[in-house]
Amino acid sequence: MFVLKYLYYSIKNEATTLELKPSVLDLDWAEVASKIKRFIKDYVSKTRAKGIVLGMSGGIDSSTAAALSALAIGGDKVLGLILPEKETYNKKDVEHAKLVAKNFGIKTETVDITSTLENFYNSIPIFNPLDKVCKGNIKARTRMIYIYYYANKLGMLVCGSSDKSETMIGYFTKWGDVAADIHPIMDLYKTQVQKLAKHIGIPDEIIEKPPSPTLWPEQSAEKELGIKYENLDLILYGFEHFMKTEEIASQLGINETLVKQIKQRWLSTEHKRRILLTPKLEYRTIGADFRLPRDY
Amino acid sequence: MKEKFKIALAQIGCKRADKKENLKKIENFVEKAKNQSADLIVFPELSLTGYVVRDQIYELAETIPGPSTQVIEKIAEKTQMYIVFGMPELSEKTQATIYNTAVLVGPKGYIGKYRKMYLPTHSVFEEKRYFRPGYQAVAFDTEIGKIGLIICYDIFFPEVSRLTRLKGAQLIVCISASPAVRKTFFEILTAARAIENTAFLAYINLVGIENGLQFWGGSRLIAPNGKVLAKAKYDEEDLVMCDVNYSDIKPIETFVPTLKDLRPELFDALKKSAENI
Numbered sequence: 425m426f427v428l429k430y431l432y433y434s435i436k437n438e439a440t441t442l443e444l445k446p447s448v449l450d451l452d453w454a455e456v457a458s459k460i461k462r463f464i465k466d467y468v469s470k471t472r473a474k475g476i477v478l479g480m481s482g483g484i485d486s487s488t489a490a491a492l493s494a495l496a497i498g499g500d501k502v503l504g505l506i507l508p509e510k511e512t513y514n515k516k517d518v519e520h521a522k523l524v525a526k527n528f529g530i531k532t533e534t535v536d537i538t539s540t541l542e543n544f545y546n547s548i549p550i551f552n553p554l555d556k557v558c559k560g561n562i563k564a565r566t567r568m569i570y571i572y573y574y575a576n577k578l579g580m581l582v583c584g585s586s587d588k589s590e591t592m593i594g595y596f597t598k599w600g601d602v603a604a605d606i607h608p609i610m611d612l613y614k615t616q617v618q619k620l621a622k623h624i625g626i627p628d629e630i631i632e633k634p635p636s637p638t639l640w641p642e643q644s645a646e647k648e649l650g651i652k653y654e655n656l657d658l659i660l661y662g663f664e665h666f667m668k669t670e671e672i673a674s675q676l677g678i679n680e681t682l683v684k685q686i687k688q689r690w691l692s693t694e695h696k697r698r699i700l701l702t703p704k705l706e707y708r709t710i711g712a713d714f715r716l717p718r719d720y
Numbered sequence: 721m722k723e724k725f726k727i728a729l730a731q732i733g734c735k736r737a738d739k740k741e742n743l744k745k746i747e748n749f750v751e752k753a754k755n756q757s758a759d760l761i762v763f764p765e766l767s768l769t770g771y772v773v774r775d776q777i778y779e780l781a782e783t784i785p786g787p788s789t790q791v792i793e794k795i796a797e798k799t800q801m802y803i804v805f806g807m808p809e810l811s812e813k814t815q816a817t818i819y820n821t822a823v824l825v826g827p828k829g830y831i832g833k834y835r836k837m838y839l840p841t842h843s844v845f846e847e848k849r850y851f852r853p854g855y856q857a858v859a860f861d862t863e864i865g866k867i868g869l870i871i872c873y874d875i876f877f878p879e880v881s882r883l884t885r886l887k888g889a890q891l892i893v894c895i896s897a898s899p900a901v902r903k904t905f906f907e908i909l910t911a912a913r914a915i916e917n918t919a920f921l922a923y924i925n926l927v928g929i930e931n932g933l934q935f936w937g938g939s940r941l942i943a944p945n946g947k948v949l950a951k952a953k954y955d956e957e958d959l960v961m962c963d964v965n966y967s968d969i970k971p972i973e974t975f976v977p978t979l980k981d982l983r984p985e986l987f988d989a990l991k992k993s994a995e996n997i
Contacts (some may be wrong), residue, residue: 459900459934462955466929708775715774715846717931720736 442665444658444675449616453623457492460608464496467606468581470719475501477575478583479567479601480525480532481638482506482517485609486585487524487630488621492608493583495624499529505574506534507567509541512638520630527625533574537566560639564600572603581605589614589653592660593686594693595645601637602696613657651682659686723967725864727891728753728761729939729960731952733928736770737780739788743768746805747795749959756961759864760802764895764926764939765836765872766820768807771897772930777850781810781818785830792825800827802864804924806871806895809835811852820851822869822895824860834858834869838877844899844933845873857883865890865966868919872896875909875923878916885917885979890966892919897926900936900955907938914942918973920964927957944972 442448468476476493480486493502506521508514518534525532544562545551553559575582584604586596591610596602609617614635621631635645635653646652651659655676662672669687673680695701700711708714730749735741746763753761765771768788769780782788788807796803802824809821820836835854839847857880859868868884870892875881881892892913898906906923914921921942926935939952941962950962973979 462934463929463932715849716776717736717772717774719929719931 441671441675442662442667444662444667444672446615446654446658448661449613449657450619451616453620456612456620457495457624460492461496464493464583464606464608467719468497468501471581471605473581474579475503475581476583477503477505477571477578477580478585478604479571480504480506480521480530481585482514482520482524482630483585483633483635483638484621484626484631485587485614485617485635487520487626488617488624489583489585489608490524490530491528491621491624491626494528494530499525500531502528502530503574503578503580504530504532505567505571506532507537507570508534509536509563510538512563512641512643514638516633517638520627520633523627524630527627535570537563537570540566556640560637560643561597561600563639564597564637568600568603575605583608584610586610587614587617588612589657589660590645591697592663593649593656593689594696595637595649595689596696597639598696598699613660614653615657651686656686659683660690663687663690721862722759722864724963724965725759726757727922727941727962727964728756728758729922729924729941729950729952729958729962730761730763731924731927731937731939731956731958731960732763732767733926733935733957734764734767734770734930736930737773737776738770739768739780742770743788743791746792746803750795750799750801750803752959753961754799754801758801758961760804760867762893762895762922762924763803763805764924764935765806765822765897766808767805767895767926770930771926771935772933773808774846774850774931777808777818778816781808783812784809784821784823784833786810789823789825789830792823793829796825796827797829802826802831802862802867804867804869804893804895806897808851809833817852818850819854820847820871821854822871822893824862824867824869826862831862832858832860832869834871836871836874837880838873840873847873857887859884859887859889865964868892870894872898875906875913878913881913881917881919881921885919890919890969891964892917892921894921894923896923897935899933903936903938910940911942911946911948914944915946915976916978918944918969918976918978920944920966920969927955944969945975 490504504525582604584607586602618631636643669683673683804824806822809819811817822834824831837854839851841848859866866888868889870880910923924939927937938954941949943949950960952958952960
């Protein structure tokens with residue numbers, strides 16, 4: 425049980441250190457699913473939104489977020505936007521998105537965004553097609569514009585699909601894929617999302633395929649990050665629990681330099697997670713010391 | 721004094737920063753409890769305003785007595801019931817000093833209040849940013865026995881409940897706004913505080929979601945032997961009625977005489993050790 429584990433850890437912690445083994449990431453998946461569904465339902469109701477829009481890539485994160493949205497408020501109130509583009513088009517991914525939509529009764533709409541992207545590329549004077557990251561970010565931000573258009577027009581909320589692993593290390597596009605009104609799975613590491621996905625009935629072929637943001641052809645998250653999610657998640661879990669890099673490295677049998685690099689990625693990307701920064705000039709300041717509830 | 725009475729655990733969700741709506745809900749629950757012959761009804765921590773109101777607390781806090789306690793007093797008078805609820809209390813002496821307070825009102829009006837002593841300021845909690853801690857444990861004489869009041873995180877510190885019991889509390893009322901990840905702690909500690917003090921303990925928790933925090937409910941009345949006499953649903957609003965019979969205290973107090981066996985000299989040592997963690 426989630427809480428018992430914490431109780432055990434906090435008592436044990438005085439004498440010894442947390443043991444980083446895969447089981448530390450185990451949660452009661454039925455309870456997690458129920459908390460997330462309640463969260464989604466409550467927020468939709470408080471904001472009086474007519475439903476939820478989200479981008480569906482066919483990957484595990486968006487499939488899980490979409491399914492949970494449907495389970496929370498009913499599939500008929502969830503719109504999945506499938507937004508393929510020529511360069512990274514993968515028939516299997518589109519099929520996967522449609523399969524999840526069908527299984528959970530979600531409506532979908534498919535819009536090919538290739539021509540919009542090409543207009544961007546052609547109209548930016550300094551555009552360099554070889555700069556994969558800058559170009560890829562245009563794709564994520566363009567999808568955000570489509571998704572928010574539908575949300576505005578239909579009086580719906582945008583649901584994000586980012587998980588805790590990629591959000592902690594900043595492996596996302598600022599104002600792009602992470603732009604959303606709610607983030608139901610952002611407190612779950614990637615390997616936890618995989619277990620939750622299994623629990624709620626996401627097909628195995630989606631859970632098992634290698635994760636990718638698909639910003640360029642053949643992009644693989646694990647190859648790009650240089651680490652398997654199984655290890656990344658335990659490293660991040662260690663940071664979350666205030667463990668030192670050398671402890672983490674020694675327990676996992678990983679080179680400490682790699683652990684330090686990941687810590688550096690985590691610490692240096694807070695600007696992508698808390699995005700309103702201004703110098704303190706007045707009595708109460710946005711982003712610094714105005715403290716207001718979010719779901720008021 | 722009544723030896724036996726009926727308590728109502730009013731596990732509500734609040735409309736944040738909307739005292740009018742929350743007072744309406746409180747009145748509605750009091751009437752429902754009255755119809756089921758309750759003598760005392762208890763609402764969660766900060767039930768007047770909701771828990772996560774952050775900077776809005778400065779606009780919402782009121783003195784005690786004040787406009788909201790007057791409304792509650794009228795409800796208590798009309799229904800001839802005792803009511804415990806939680807609210808942000810504004811100091812009468814300063815303009816922005818606020819306490820996280822539990823208020824007890826009875827058929828004859830305002831009885832007393834308790835200011836939360838332990839203010840969680842870690843993890844998702846930021847109470848010390850907004851509240852000044854209280855300094856006094858309380859237990860009030862009423863027609864339905866001696867009632868002690870504590871609030872939420874106080875339950876992690878056995879000395880608060882112990883002090884209310886040593887002041888004579890037969891029923892310790894703990895009002896709470898506990899998010900779900902802490903459920904196990906409270907389920908264990910509520911029973912522990914009842915057993916170690918050989919007193920009844922009523923735990924009343926908030927429900928609903930505020931700023932991403934999910935309050936788990938699970939309010940309960942616990943007998944002096946640790947038995948859960950009544951329990952409200954998890955996660956949903958609920959109103960649960962249960963009898964409190966003070967004659968149950970004596971046999972337990974004889975069976976496990978924790979109060980008789982208290983060792984006052986240890987408290988000096990405790991004080992010294994606590995200064996040097």
